[in-house]
Amino acid sequence: MKLIKSSENPILTPNPVNEWESLITCNPGVIYDKGIFYMLYRAAGNDKEHVIRFGLATSKDGVHFERSSKEFAFGPSIDGYDSGCIEDPRIVKFDDDFYITYAYRPYAPGQYWTFAHDVVLLPECGDHAPLAIKQNLGNTALAVTKDFVNFKRLGRLTSPVLDDRDVILFPEQVGGKYVMLHRPKQYVGDEYGVKYPSVWIKFSDDLLDWESKESHLLMTGIEGTWEEKIGGSAPPIRTEAGWLMLYHGVEHGGCGFYRVGAVLLDIDNPLKIIARTPQPILEPELDYELNGMYHGCVFPTGNVVVDDKLYVYYGAADMNIGLATCPLNDLINYLKSDTCKFV
Secondary structure (H helix, E strand, O other), X not given: OOOEEOOOOOOEOOOOOOHHHOOEEEEEEEEEEOOEEEEEEEEEOOOOOOOEEEEEEEEOOOOOOEEOOOOOOEOOOOOOOOOOEEEEEEEEEEOOEEEEEEEEEXXXXXXXXXXXXXXXXXXXXXXXXXXXXXXOOOEEEEEEEOOOOOEEEEEEOOOXXXXXXXXXXXXXOEOOEEEEEEXXXXXXXXXXXXXOOOEEEEEEOOOOOOOOOOOEEEEOOOOOOOOOEEEEOOOOEEEOOEEEEEEEEEOOOOOOOEEEEEEXXXXXXXXXXXXXXXXXXXXXXXXXXXXXXXXXXXXXXXEEEEOOEEEEEEEEOOOEEEEEEEEHHHHHHHHHOHHHEOO
């Protein structure tokens, strides 16, 4: 089972006319609403600090996107917790509001592809500076908008002493609770029962009240495979068979390839995994996925279903945006097959 890559790929590439998106456009959050596909995409220019912002593009067919403005749609704050950069939006809708989880840093990361793996620029600071400042930690916050033009920052979602990204909200409540997936890098070792960073899940009565809630281990990687280190990708999709969730996997250490798998979670108890794909359904194969700022990476952050067709939007090599699709039932039937039964 493989997702089918669009013949139009990459569907969005850097725009040399706009300095803020002249080098990178990747990792888009996408949602379909009232006949329009809205895409918030991660963008950056060739500045030394590597400030990262969000651009906005829209489409009627889900393939051909047009930028909405020459200006970025949403950027780092001037002096707040997210004043360094904002990254990797994931979008869900409650009522008439679009809620966006996004990763951030207090300082811009620098051109990370020129550093050793997982290294970013660090600020000059005193011994008593908070850990988030000293290590320029990646963290996650929540924003809301009604029109993708005017945004309001609602606040931080994850602990300031953790590198905790890949934070994704379920698009509806389960059992009267909001549900959040996250991937704290420090949750490894005997204390947590996992060897590599894994996917954890929380439940809350409030979209901002997460830090005090218990984290439950949802799924972990499999040593010696393509998915040793894993993280959530795009917001789960409700289906008759259960919650369909895409996730990314990578070999631990170095700069391994990023690939994509899928799981099916129980509709009433998302702590229960029904099925999991043993092999990736999307992986880097083509030039725009193999060569870029991160060589060999497909990284979905948006998925929608329109007319029973699954659209998956992914960053390719941290530089461009690709689209892969399949009939939704094809993937669900595959997950329900003996091949994907979860033990």
